[in-house]
Each structure stands twice: as C-alpha cells, then as structure tokens.
Amino acid sequence: MTELVSVMIESKNPGLVKTLEKIVAGVQGFRLMRENGHSKVDLLIYDIGADITKDLEQVQMLMNMGMTGAVFLTSENSDPSVLMQAIRIGAKEFISQPVNPDELRQALGRMRKQLDTDPARRPGEVFTFMGCKGGVGTTTVAVNLAVALQQRHAGAVALVDMNLLFGEIPLFLNFKPQHTWAEIAKNITRLDDAFLNDVLFEHSTGIHVLPSPSMFNNSDVSSPQLFMRILSHMRQMFDYIIIDGGNSLSDMSLKTLEVSNRVFLVSLLSLPCLSNTGKLLRSFETWGYPPRDCTDIIINRHIKDSEISIQDAEKSINKKIFWKIPNDYASTMSAINQGIPLSEVGLQSPVTRSFCDFAGELAPGGFTHKKTEKEFFKKLWLLKPMFGGV
Ligand SMILES: Nc1ncnc2c1ncn2[C@@H]1O[C@H](COP(=O)(O)OP(=O)(O)OP(=O)(O)O)[C@@H](O)[C@H]1O
Ligand SMILES: [Mg+2]
Structure with missing residues (x-):
C-alpha cells in the first residue's frame, strides 16, 4: 500500500463532521486532517449547504488551486440537478444525506484501490x-x-x-x-x-x-x-x-x-x-x-x-x-x-x-x-x- 490518503472534511454541521470523521477514521489507508488552513489534501469531503452555486464555486476554486486531489460531495439535497452539477465540476463521488456509512466506506475503498493500482493519480x-x-x-x-x-x-x-x-x-x-x-x-x-x-x-x-x-x-x-x-x-x-x-x-x-x-x-x-x-x-x-x-x-x-x-x-x-x-x-x-x-x-x-x-x-x-x-x-x-x- 502507498502512503496514507489525507482527508479534510468541510461542513458547517458539527454533527455531520463527527459522523464523517468516525467513518473515515475506521477505514484503513486514510489520515484525517483536522486542522483547517492552507495544507493541501488528497481528498476533500465537502458538505454542500443551502447556497449550492456558491459552495460549488468554492469547491471548484479549491480544485483549481490544487488544494485537493479529489473531492467527494455530500448534500441533504439529492436532486438530479445537484448531482449533475457535482459531476460537472469533477467530483469523484456524491454521498447523499443522511450518510449511509457503508456507502462512504465503499467510496473510500474505491479511491484507495485506484491510488494503489495507479499512483500516478496522486497529484504532483x-x-x-x-x-x-x-x-x-x-x-x-x-x-x-x-x-x-x-x-x-x-x-x-x-x-x-x-x-x-x-x-x-x-x-x-x-x-x-x-x-x-x-x-x-x-x-x-x-x-x-x-x-x-x-x-x-x-x-x-x-x-x-x-x-x-x-x-x-x-x-x-x-x-x-x-x-x-x-x-x-x-x-x-x-x-x-x-x-x-x-x-x-x-x-x-x-x-x-x-x-x-x-x-x-x-x-x-x-x-x-x-x-x-x-x-x-x-x-x-x-x-x-x-x-x-x-x-x-x-x-x-x-x-x-x-x-x-x-x-x-x-x-x-x-x-x-x-x-x-x-x-x-x-x-x-x-x-x-x-x-x-x-x-x-x-x-x-x-x-x-x-x-x-x-x-x-x-x-x-x-x-x-x-x-x-x-x-x-x-x-x-x-x-x-x-x-x-x-
Ligand atoms: N553554490 C554556488 N557556489 C558559488 N556560486 C554560486 C552558487 N550558486 C549560485 N552561484 C552564483 O551566484 C550568482 C547568482 O546565481 P543565480 O542567478 O542562480 O541567483 P538568483 O538568486 O536566481 O539571482 P536573481 O535574484 O538575479 O534571480 C551566479 O553568478 C552563480 O554562479
Ligand atoms: Mg534568478
């Protein structure tokens, strides 16, 4: 297995952050980055709030700046138009809420597998x-x-x-x-x-x-x-x-x-x-x-x-x-x-x-x-x- 995948969780909902952190911490090969700031991460799990356009713009900007290698989006709103926008900006996964721990674990597993078989996907x-x-x-x-x-x-x-x-x-x-x-x-x-x-x-x-x-x-x-x-x-x-x-x-x-x-x-x-x-x-x-x-x-x-x-x-x-x-x-x-x-x-x-x-x-x-x-x-x-x- 290659290095640990660093993960940052971005959400205004402390309860959701706790749930997501618990799931990520339980999956091998991932490292939670709790300190917010300017460090770059391999994976950003981002909770889209009420202002979908503004949040997606923010995610896009972080991706363009190379602050994250991959993005999982999560939202209470699983409307097809939100899913379409998530795909359009290049999100790797969309996790609907309430979060199903198995769904997130599987998504993390897929990412880990991809990195292990193709390390070139890790950003330079x-x-x-x-x-x-x-x-x-x-x-x-x-x-x-x-x-x-x-x-x-x-x-x-x-x-x-x-x-x-x-x-x-x-x-x-x-x-x-x-x-x-x-x-x-x-x-x-x-x-x-x-x-x-x-x-x-x-x-x-x-x-x-x-x-x-x-x-x-x-x-x-x-x-x-x-x-x-x-x-x-x-x-x-x-x-x-x-x-x-x-x-x-x-x-x-x-x-x-x-x-x-x-x-x-x-x-x-x-x-x-x-x-x-x-x-x-x-x-x-x-x-x-x-x-x-x-x-x-x-x-x-x-x-x-x-x-x-x-x-x-x-x-x-x-x-x-x-x-x-x-x-x-x-x-x-x-x-x-x-x-x-x-x-x-x-x-x-x-x-x-x-x-x-x-x-x-x-x-x-x-x-x-x-x-x-x-x-x-x-x-x-x-x-x-x-x-x-x-
Ligand atoms: N290790 C070294 N030993 C001796 N001289 C060196 C060494 N490294 C650089 N120099 C000399 O220092 C001078 C300046 O080098 P360089 O152009 O790389 O610096 P710089 O900091 O990029 O300059 P500038 O601020 O103009 O961009 C050159 O003449 C180079 O030969
Ligand atoms: Mg120079």
Missing part, C-alpha cells in the same frame, strides 16, 4: 524556491534540483519560472521559448494535457519548462488565477513541479506559496540574508502560510570555515537548516555561461553531488511516471547511440 508535488535576497542562487538551485530529480528517477519533472521581471531559466538551459502566456490565456478553455505539452519546452534532460511571463513582455496576462489553473493541470501531468519563485512577493508569488507542498528559502551565511530569512519566516507565521513544517531553509554557497556557522544561523532564525550547497563559483558560472546544468559540467564535483543528494532526500523512492509510454520509448531511442546503435 509543488516545491517553490524563494530567494531571501537577489543573487543568492535561487535559479541555480531550482534548475539543478529539477535536473537532479529528473536524472535520479527518469520521471516527470516540470520547472516553472515565476520571475515576473527577469525570467532567466531559458538562459540557464539555453533555449528560446516558443509559446507565450498570452497564448495560454487565449486558449484557457482547451487547457488540456496535449496543449500544455505543446506549450512547455522539453529540455534534453527530460524536464519540461514553463518560462516566465516576462519573456513575452506580456505580464498583464499572468494573473494568479490563470497560473493556478495551469498549476492545477500540471499537478496531474508531473510528479514534481519545481518553481523558481525569485525573491518577489507579488500576488502571484503569494498564491504560489499558499499552494506549494513545500517552500524552500534560499539563503547565505551572511547577516543581511539571515535577517531577511528570519523576517520571511515571521511573515509566514503572520499570514498563516506556508506552514512552518513545510518551509525549509537552504544555505547556498556554503564554506566550512565561514565566519557565521550553521549553528549561529540556526540560532538566529530559530530553525534548523535543511540543506547546504557547497560554494563552487567556477562550476556554477561555467554552467550558466554555457547554458547547461551543473551535471554536464562535472558529475563528480561536490556541488553537483549535493544536488543529487538533495533530490534523493526529496524523492527517496516510490516515484510515479506520469509520462506516456510513447515518451518512454522515445527515451530508449535516444539512448540507442550509447549502446553502439544496437
């Missing part, structure tokens, strides 16, 4: 990297971690450039974006896997890149709503979505932080950077997102005998450092100037190994493959020359 994880300051290496970290994740598992990894002003990922990976966010916005109604596959750039390492809206001088189309729809789709197509969030706190960045599974703050062992890191952590606490246990600190350009030690840093920000990336200016600059990932500059350098280990930490196993068989065979074909054209 969104990891956002945010710099505590400009120039700390956020893009270097996001690009090379995405490549390391892809190389480690040969699975589906996407890289998204959220720098609204100066998106640099196309330079880091030496390509010219072919499509614009304006095209995506215009074609929003046909935002499906095939269209997105077309819009995303497939790099030779296998990662798929969504370049920044700034590349197209058309940032007015890059609304948080549009991006949330794109992200929600991408979560169905990719196992990991790595976002280079730059260091801005625009509306779009805030929304992204809110829906990320994990947020990594990229910092340096310097006073200004650590001070900013502390400020950001305190802001997150005030906003209520991202949750503290989903936020991790990365120290980039780490040197062993630095004036400020890791312990000093942890004390000053009151949080453990999650990862250290060694200082290697020559390799990182060489990679940037050639437009290639660090792994192509040198596989054995400590900085490249650090990214491989980091990827291993984030994806220790159980990687699912959301790509099609066609692409698998395409990869085999590309490997052919390595085996002497066999």
Whole structure:
C-alpha cells in the first residue's frame, strides 16, 4: 500500500463532521486532517449547504488551486440537478444525506484501490524556491534540483519560472521559448494535457519548462488565477513541479506559496540574508502560510570555515537548516555561461553531488511516471547511440 490518503472534511454541521470523521477514521489507508488552513489534501469531503452555486464555486476554486486531489460531495439535497452539477465540476463521488456509512466506506475503498493500482493519480508535488535576497542562487538551485530529480528517477519533472521581471531559466538551459502566456490565456478553455505539452519546452534532460511571463513582455496576462489553473493541470501531468519563485512577493508569488507542498528559502551565511530569512519566516507565521513544517531553509554557497556557522544561523532564525550547497563559483558560472546544468559540467564535483543528494532526500523512492509510454520509448531511442546503435 502507498502512503496514507489525507482527508479534510468541510461542513458547517458539527454533527455531520463527527459522523464523517468516525467513518473515515475506521477505514484503513486514510489520515484525517483536522486542522483547517492552507495544507493541501488528497481528498476533500465537502458538505454542500443551502447556497449550492456558491459552495460549488468554492469547491471548484479549491480544485483549481490544487488544494485537493479529489473531492467527494455530500448534500441533504439529492436532486438530479445537484448531482449533475457535482459531476460537472469533477467530483469523484456524491454521498447523499443522511450518510449511509457503508456507502462512504465503499467510496473510500474505491479511491484507495485506484491510488494503489495507479499512483500516478496522486497529484504532483509543488516545491517553490524563494530567494531571501537577489543573487543568492535561487535559479541555480531550482534548475539543478529539477535536473537532479529528473536524472535520479527518469520521471516527470516540470520547472516553472515565476520571475515576473527577469525570467532567466531559458538562459540557464539555453533555449528560446516558443509559446507565450498570452497564448495560454487565449486558449484557457482547451487547457488540456496535449496543449500544455505543446506549450512547455522539453529540455534534453527530460524536464519540461514553463518560462516566465516576462519573456513575452506580456505580464498583464499572468494573473494568479490563470497560473493556478495551469498549476492545477500540471499537478496531474508531473510528479514534481519545481518553481523558481525569485525573491518577489507579488500576488502571484503569494498564491504560489499558499499552494506549494513545500517552500524552500534560499539563503547565505551572511547577516543581511539571515535577517531577511528570519523576517520571511515571521511573515509566514503572520499570514498563516506556508506552514512552518513545510518551509525549509537552504544555505547556498556554503564554506566550512565561514565566519557565521550553521549553528549561529540556526540560532538566529530559530530553525534548523535543511540543506547546504557547497560554494563552487567556477562550476556554477561555467554552467550558466554555457547554458547547461551543473551535471554536464562535472558529475563528480561536490556541488553537483549535493544536488543529487538533495533530490534523493526529496524523492527517496516510490516515484510515479506520469509520462506516456510513447515518451518512454522515445527515451530508449535516444539512448540507442550509447549502446553502439544496437
Ligand atoms: N553554490 C554556488 N557556489 C558559488 N556560486 C554560486 C552558487 N550558486 C549560485 N552561484 C552564483 O551566484 C550568482 C547568482 O546565481 P543565480 O542567478 O542562480 O541567483 P538568483 O538568486 O536566481 O539571482 P536573481 O535574484 O538575479 O534571480 C551566479 O553568478 C552563480 O554562479
Ligand atoms: Mg534568478
């Protein structure tokens, strides 16, 4: 069996919440999330109240934002028109009220079975990297971690450039974006896997890149709503979505932080950077997102005998450092100037190994493959020359 399925129950009726919680708690493979807030869940059980349209809009919004993988709707009103609307927004099950425990247990069982036989149905994880300051290496970290994740598992990894002003990922990976966010916005109604596959750039390492809206001088189309729809789709197509969030706190960045599974703050062992890191952590606490246990600190350009030690840093920000990336200016600059990932500059350098280990930490196993068989065979074909054209 794969991981536990996290479940959130949303209802204004405390009696119903109690009943639903009791049923879910009695079914193996599920974990109840009682704390409301900004954490993402695999399943939302939502009780539709008197204002059906408003409630369904709310559910649709949560789905678009990627806050939930699947939705079970429940209502006192089992009118066919309500059922039709539930189907239309993509609810997985409709549980009529009063709730029949067996009906809900069976629905949960069906979902569990589906996840066990097809783990690709679990939505991909969104990891956002945010710099505590400009120039700390956020893009270097996001690009090379995405490549390391892809190389480690040969699975589906996407890289998204959220720098609204100066998106640099196309330079880091030496390509010219072919499509614009304006095209995506215009074609929003046909935002499906095939269209997105077309819009995303497939790099030779296998990662798929969504370049920044700034590349197209058309940032007015890059609304948080549009991006949330794109992200929600991408979560169905990719196992990991790595976002280079730059260091801005625009509306779009805030929304992204809110829906990320994990947020990594990229910092340096310097006073200004650590001070900013502390400020950001305190802001997150005030906003209520991202949750503290989903936020991790990365120290980039780490040197062993630095004036400020890791312990000093942890004390000053009151949080453990999650990862250290060694200082290697020559390799990182060489990679940037050639437009290639660090792994192509040198596989054995400590900085490249650090990214491989980091990827291993984030994806220790159980990687699912959301790509099609066609692409698998395409990869085999590309490997052919390595085996002497066999
Ligand atoms: N681990 C490292 N060791 C040494 N130098 C590094 C390391 N990581 C990044 N750099 C250097 O830091 C500089 C900035 O890197 P990068 O562009 O990735 O930072 P950034 O935070 O994305 O910058 P910006 O705020 O402009 O988007 C580059 O010259 C890069 O070579
Ligand atoms: Mg950058």
